[in-house]
Amino acid sequence: MGASDGQKDARAVVIDVRDLYKIYEVGTTRVRALNGVTFQVYEGEFCAIVGTSGSGKSTLLNMLAGLEKPTKGEILIAGQHIEKMNENKLVRFRQKNVGFIFQSFNLLGTMNALENVALPLSFRGIPKAVRLKRAAKMLKLVGLEKHALHKPNQMSGGQQQRVGMARALVVNPKIMFADEPTGNLDSRTSKEMMTLMRRIVNEHKKTLVMVTHDDSLAAIADRVIRIVDGRIVRIEDRTSGTVLEFHQKKKTPVKQENTRHPAGEGRTDTGVFIGGSQK
Template sequence: MHNLRKVYAVDDDKVVALARINLEIPRGQICCIFGESGSGKSTLLNQMAGMEKPTKGSVRIGRDNISTMSERELAVFRQRHIGFVFQSYNLLPHLTAVENVAMPLMFSGVGKAEREAKASKMLKRVGLGKRLKHFPSQMSGGQQQRVGIARAFIAHPEVVFADEPTGNLDSKTKVEVMTMMRTFARHYRQTLVLVTHDEHMAAYADRVVTLLDGHIVSDTANRSSDFATADSGHPQ
């Protein structure tokens, strides 16, 4: 992110949600964007994922400037390179767990039998081997979030964005979910960007970037992390 600025018009006023953000996240790093409600962290995630256009500045993922892409180009780019984990799960209610997880592979042109076989394997990895044919309404919140994690990681995207992924979960399930995401990100050497206001969840990151009123007020490494810094300086 280079000189990133986002301003919203509210009635006759202008609200500065992000003020000249400069931030580089190396490939394979687990980075937490931390802040209280209204700090600008969700706006920043939307900018990083290309969900909103910046007022000024740019966002690059690798060599691609996503800030200049059309909506069609962004949709294709996200399908190929980005995964999402949401607080509200965002599962399609009329699809089974297998079908929800298999969806990213459908966009990649993988045949039905192959993608459902891979989805079944992924669901077993997150402990849902007995829930393959269950619909979201037949699963608990923690189980739905495991489906969401499986869906986000199944196509091995270079970057996964997780927006308050533990916000609706109990403390035990929070730990399980964060452990799963960190394990997958490490295994596939993916960049994981976690947005949260929960200090306990921030502890799972290699690095914590704290926002306040649209400004970065601190950027610290988690010294207990096992992130290999050899690739720092080479952004995703």
């Protein structure tokens, strides 16, 4: 496990991000998508990364899942430096540790719900009978056992996303990543989805990292990390009730609030910016 960076938290660190940079070169200009990001995610935690479009939140998630390489910095997941892995190692790493929920569901159209859920198991060489059994169990967990034989185009968006969630869960990953999981869903379905995710994290002790632009959805998380222009401006830990806010170019917290917010409610302080952007 990665070392705790001074937090007096007894919980194990699953994701340890240190001073992470991602710089894209677009023509002659350099765009800093991530500009020195440091944070930890603890085991069994529901962590939301919130930011507007272009804030760098998706880039961050991609790097956590090993889909993109950082320009600089370290990412330790379950104690392993994934920024140093080549693509083959990353695949093995994902097989072992990671489940992924996509914004646009990304179910394979040729397969029914059950087969879609079983697909990641087939990449791990698990025999068909075993994986279909496990997939059926996962479908039941997300409440879709009656739709097991439906193709994706026979299901609603919410149902498809629940299949996607079952698919992420079926490999029993340490960490689940969700990239705007409700981005293609209406608000009512989104809410159902979030409740389901909350339930699964609680009941199955999963670590879930979710990226969203929607503050009301982030409110359900244990911890909310807010990113603006490639920097973390605020980390709100709702289990301990602490809020860390960061000045521009400094990683030390400048303000602590002791306000405790009830879970599941929309936040009122989302608009607070203490650190400014450089651009």
